[in-house]
Amino acid sequence: MDTLPPARRPFPLPVPDPRARDVALDYAGMDALVADLVLPGEASMHVMSALETSRELIRHSYYRYEFATVAVTHSLYALEHVLAERTAGDEPLRDLIERAAEAGLIPAELAAILDRGRVLRDDLTHGAVTSGAVHPTRAITIVRAVFDAVALLRRPSSAPETTSADAGGEAHRGGLLGRLWDEHRRASFPASFRGVDIAGVELILLDADVAGLVSRELSGGLDGDGTAILWACIADLDKIAPLLNEEYCASYFSKLRTIANLAVARHVPTAT
Numbered sequence: 001m002d003t004l005p006p007a008r009r010p011f012p013l014p015v016p017d018p019r020a021r022d023v024a025l026d027y028a029g030m031d032a033l034v035a036d037l038v039l040p041g042e043a044s045m046h047v048m049s050a051l052e053t054s055r056e057l058i059r060h061s062y063y064r065y066e067f068a069t070v071a072v073t074h075s076l077y078a079l080e081h082v083l084a085e086r087t088a089g090d091e092p093l094r095d096l097i098e099r100a101a102e103a104g105l106i107p108a109e110l111a112a113i114l115d116r117g118r119v120l121r122d123d124l125t126h127g128a129v130t131s132g133a134v135h136p137t138r139a140i141t142i143v144r145a146v147f148d149a150v151a152l153l154r155r156p157s158s159a160p161e162t163t164s165a166d167a168g169g170e171a172h173r174g175g176l177l178g179r180l181w182d183e184h185r186r187a188s189f190p191a192s193f194r195g196v197d198i199a200g201v202e203l204i205l206l207d208a209d210v211a212g213l214v215s216r217e218l219s220g221g222l223d224g225d226g227t228a229i230l231w232a233c234i235a236d237l238d239k240i241a242p243l244l245n246e247e248y249c250a251s252y253f254s255k256l257r258t259i260a261n262l263a264v265a266r267h268v269p270t271a272t
Helices: 028-036 043-062 067-087 093-104 108-125 136-153 176-186 203-221 223-242 249-265
Strands: none
Touching: 028 043, 028 136, 028 223, 028 249, 043 093, 043 136, 067 093, 067 108, 067 136, 093 108, 093 136, 093 223, 108 136, 108 176, 108 223, 108 249, 136 223, 176 203, 203 249, 223 249
């Protein structure tokens, strides 16, 4: 028997957070941000739950901006669990990330992004930043890196593994960045978006700029000017991401943004 008194009026609908107004045109538009966050198969319930919650927190940051930062910190539960399991270690997360990179379980550029998430979590713990520290489009970069790392760490031990040694050489070219770049080069540019300008960004030129910079990074490494230009391209990718409402185009540029972030991560100083 329901003993609750009848509601006097309908519950109010959630109101979009004005701080997230540049992320998506509406709540449905948040799908583009999380479309490529696919849960790994056969992971433990602990890992699956943490990753799925992180993905949904980013989606719901449309209504509460702080959820983006919480999504990053929550995803680290899954990362820490899988790292400890794979490396048979019981060290702090920073050491687990370093061990995994040194052992070639994850590429160095991916480890750098993961460590940025770890630093954010530590800063939150020590009160150095608030829960509104990370914009949703930045949060998705770190959470996506966690999804990628979990997928790599769950490969069988006998599978070929990349190494972080000589990051500018064959190991780097054969790592996650090289693999994603090879996949992107085989993908067709969204035909209906040729010559299209969104928010002042011409999509086909942005694609070409990122392509040239990533190729330079893989072939010999970016210089300071190239790194600065790639950061500007990433800013444009962040700006257009919530405005792409065609599924293939959104997926194409989401993957391009992942590639750009992996390429530039090698030039981000390691946190100390």
